[in-house]
Amino acid sequence: MSNRRLIRLALFAVLAVVVVFALSDVLGLRASDTSVVSPKGYVGISHGSHTHYVPNGWDGSTSISDFPTSPPPEGMTVAEDGRIVPVE
Numbered sequence: 001m002s003n004r005r006l007i008r009l010a011l012f013a014v015l016a017v018v019v020v021f022a023l024s025d026v027l028g029l030r031a032s033d034t035s036v037v038s039p040k041g042y043v044g045i046s047h048g049s050h051t052h053y054v055p056n057g058w059d060g061s062t063s064i065s066d067f068p069t070s071p072p073p074e075g076m077t078v079a080e081d082g083r084i085v086p087v088e
Contacts, residue, residue, distance in 0.1 A: 037056050037057075038056060041077035041078070041087060042054060042055050042072065042078040045064065047064055051069065052064050052065075052067040052069055053068050053069070053070070053071050054078060055077065055078045055079065058080070062080065062081060062082065066081065066082035067082045072084045075087055
């Protein structure tokens with residue numbers, strides 16, 4: 001193989017890895033602070049000029065206004081009804 005072809009193949013492989021990580025975050029396939037599934041048990045959702053903190057897996061059945069606008073303190077998480085509860 002020529003050098004140009006090897007470089008092109010390496011760049012394609014790097015791009016593929018980046019796309020896989022981005023999609024896994026967006027689809028919630030792995031837990032991370034930027035994903036829809038956070039290891040903290042809650043994620044922030046932008047709502048105009050502020051952010052509401054909702055539990056992982058929030059389905060929208062509860063109004064977003066019921067959830068806190070500041071992140072829970074260490075050792076706490078957000079319950080399905082918007083209460084701040086201890087991490088289990």
